[in-house]
Amino acid sequence: xxxxxxxxxxxxxxxxxxxxxxxxxxxxxxxxxxxxxxxxxxxxxxxxxxxxxxxxxxxxxxxxxxxxxxxxxxxxxxxxxxxxxxxxxxxxxxxxxxxxxxxxxxxxxxxxxxxxxxxxxxxxxxxxxxxxxxxxxxxxxxxxxxxxxxxxxxxxxxxxxxxxxxxxxxxxxxxxxxxxxxxxxxxxxxxxxxxxxxxxxxxxxxxxxxxxxxxxxxxxxxxxxxxxxxxxxxxxxxxxxxxxxxxxxxxxxxxxxxxxxxxxxxxxxxxxxxxxxxxxxxxxxxxxxxxxxxxxxxxxxxxxxxxxxxxxxxxxxxxxxxxxxxxxxxxxxxxxxxxxxxxxxxxxxxxxxxxxxxxxxxxxxxxxxxxxxxxxxxxxxxxxxxxxxxxxxxxxxxxxxxxxxxxxxxxxxxxxxxxxxxxxxxxx
Amino acid sequence: xxxxxxxxxxxxxxxxxxxxxxxxxxxxxxxxxxxxxxxxxxxxxxxxxxxxxxxxxxxxxxxxxxxxxxxxxxxxxxxxxxxxxxxxxxxxxxxxxxxxxxxxxxxxxxxxxxxxxxxxxxxxxxxxxxxxxxxxxxxxxxxxxxxxxxxxxxxxxxxxxxxxxxxxxxxxxxxxxxxxxxxxxxxxxxxxxxxxxxxxxxxxxxxxxxxxxxxxxxxxxxxxxxxxxxxx
Numbered sequence: 001x002x003x004x005x006x007x008x009x010x011x012x013x014x015x016x017x018x019x020x021x022x023x024x025x026x027x028x029x030x031x032x033x034x035x036x037x038x039x040x041x042x043x044x045x046x047x048x049x050x051x052x053x054x055x056x057x058x059x060x061x062x063x064x065x066x067x068x069x070x071x072x073x074x075x076x077x078x079x080x081x082x083x084x085x086x087x088x089x090x091x092x093x094x095x096x097x098x099x100x101x102x103x104x105x106x107x108x109x110x111x112x113x114x115x116x117x118x119x120x121x122x123x124x125x126x127x128x129x130x131x132x133x134x135x136x137x138x139x140x141x142x143x144x145x146x147x148x149x150x151x152x153x154x155x156x157x158x159x160x161x162x163x164x165x166x167x168x169x170x171x172x173x174x175x176x177x178x179x180x181x182x183x184x185x186x187x188x189x190x191x192x193x194x195x196x197x198x199x200x201x202x203x204x205x206x207x208x209x210x211x212x213x214x215x216x217x218x219x220x221x222x223x224x225x226x227x228x229x230x231x232x233x234x235x236x237x238x239x240x241x242x243x244x245x246x247x248x249x250x251x252x253x254x255x256x257x258x259x260x261x262x263x264x265x266x267x268x269x270x271x272x273x274x275x276x277x278x279x280x281x282x283x284x285x286x287x288x289x290x291x292x293x294x295x296x297x298x299x300x301x302x303x304x305x306x307x308x309x310x311x312x313x314x315x316x317x318x319x320x321x322x323x324x325x326x327x328x329x330x331x332x333x334x335x336x337x338x339x340x341x342x343x344x345x346x347x348x349x350x351x352x353x354x355x356x357x358x359x360x361x362x363x364x365x366x367x368x369x370x371x372x373x374x375x376x377x378x379x380x381x382x383x384x385x386x387x388x389x390x391x392x393x394x395x396x397x398x399x400x401x402x403x404x405x406x407x408x409x410x411x412x413x414x415x416x417x418x419x420x421x422x423x424x425x426x427x428x
Numbered sequence: 429x430x431x432x433x434x435x436x437x438x439x440x441x442x443x444x445x446x447x448x449x450x451x452x453x454x455x456x457x458x459x460x461x462x463x464x465x466x467x468x469x470x471x472x473x474x475x476x477x478x479x480x481x482x483x484x485x486x487x488x489x490x491x492x493x494x495x496x497x498x499x500x501x502x503x504x505x506x507x508x509x510x511x512x513x514x515x516x517x518x519x520x521x522x523x524x525x526x527x528x529x530x531x532x533x534x535x536x537x538x539x540x541x542x543x544x545x546x547x548x549x550x551x552x553x554x555x556x557x558x559x560x561x562x563x564x565x566x567x568x569x570x571x572x573x574x575x576x577x578x579x580x581x582x583x584x585x586x587x588x589x590x591x592x593x594x595x596x597x598x599x600x601x602x603x604x605x606x607x608x609x610x611x612x613x614x615x616x617x618x619x620x621x622x623x624x625x626x627x628x629x630x631x632x633x634x635x636x637x638x639x640x641x642x643x644x645x646x647x648x649x650x651x652x653x654x655x656x657x658x659x660x
Contacts, residue, residue, distance in 0.1 A: 001541060001544060002544045005541055016529060324523075324525055325525070328525045328538075329538070329542060331484075331486055331519055332513060332514055332538065332539045332542050333509075333510040333511060333513035333515070333539070333542055333543070334510065334514075335506060335507065335510045336506070338542070420487070421486050421487075422481050422486045422487040425486075425521070425525070
């Protein structure tokens, strides 16, 4: 029998007992539906996290600090080294952090693969104000390769001389703007206090408004021109020494493979620096989410295995019912291989129907629910589509279900194939 | 002398073992020539169906040899055996074994489908054989909707569609009334007489058996030379 004929015959046969096939398909449908939904959840959340991560920094940079070698307090006080400087650090009151100096920046820049080093200057502006409206506190961060998700306007011009910023969406109404579009292109005043207590107002233009973000922390992104202006204002009157001590530096590199990144990290570690990519810092979040999705997937697969037993049952009944027909076909010279192929193809076809319908329903319902959630309860997290369906995962779900169905079909198919024609013909 | 199309030597067949052991055939030797018409006659349980199944290579004997057209059946492997069953033999069953959900044409071309013949040629050859059996107008009807006589003609059409050399029939008229049975008999004998098809039929109907060229009487697993029932 030709493969195409086997496929056609198997399809016809599977529709012969419609109610039974329908119930089996329903069982597979539930499994495939669940698996597609959990997959969609994984894709949706990963997409969101990726865009959020891109919004806070670049994948092509390290945050580098000096490795603290003071170690265990029990090992006693460390000897003073004239080349080290410390800065006050966050965390426990009184804790310090080793500072990076110009020589450190040069050392970092000398590591193979690093294309640029920029010290991270902590800027502490006091307020932001627009045209005599109320003043609001503001934190700022340099762009450093981040790709903020804009709700309006355009990105920053990092090479120009005009001071620019991207305003978080939450500032739009308080500052007195009617909407996002009105804010774009407006000049605002940022106040910053220098080392002597004098306040400097600096004018900066809003080029865009950023969507509410999960990881950004509500700060405004600023371009190089504004960053320099603010740093100059803040540093006015400060002792020269503090201008050349930084807690961290950003080291950029060309897009690289994971192995190359690890090599650079190892090089930095050997030189006494600790480097983290953004993925290192966000990685834990992703791992947790992947773990949750994995557990959900496992439940869906359990449902599918249960559905697989449904297929075994259906086909065993089918083989029983068609004993005489199988005997007849074998008497007419149909080989055992063809009989086996006929029944296992039927199983795979039932699996295909169940998974295709299940996935289609999941995509339809999931897209609708996700849309409704994005407009309603999740509207604070702009850009989050909790369920997203990519072709490859959906296709692999369908293939997985078909594979499970095929495996489930092998037992009945084998029973059908080994039947002796004459026993089958005698069967009443 | 030409090689007989089927020959059997000392065929035995046993079902079960121990106290349930039942010897269906106890050593049967026979030869059937090409173009012959043979009736295997015996009572229920005499072993006549077993003998036919063995001759048709549907079952393997417990002992003895079968030669098909001079070839020892034991030497045939799976693929050649399937090809032989498909192209050389045709089967007509008392219980029809039609798929009631499919139409008549689909039922008739099943052997061609198994042989891997293309859809167009299947249709042509199926319609030719249906014409031969005057069933052209029923080609699109569901097999389940036909009368007994029509069903048996469909079964004969299915058996003939591959142009077999040997036609095996198991009680071909057993489920039919006398008049319909007569028509089916005429068709079978016409195929034997005018198309050279070797006809081997199992029956317990002595009137039917009388129309055959040869009759093999079987009782308790052995061929007997005389018709004991008639003698008695």
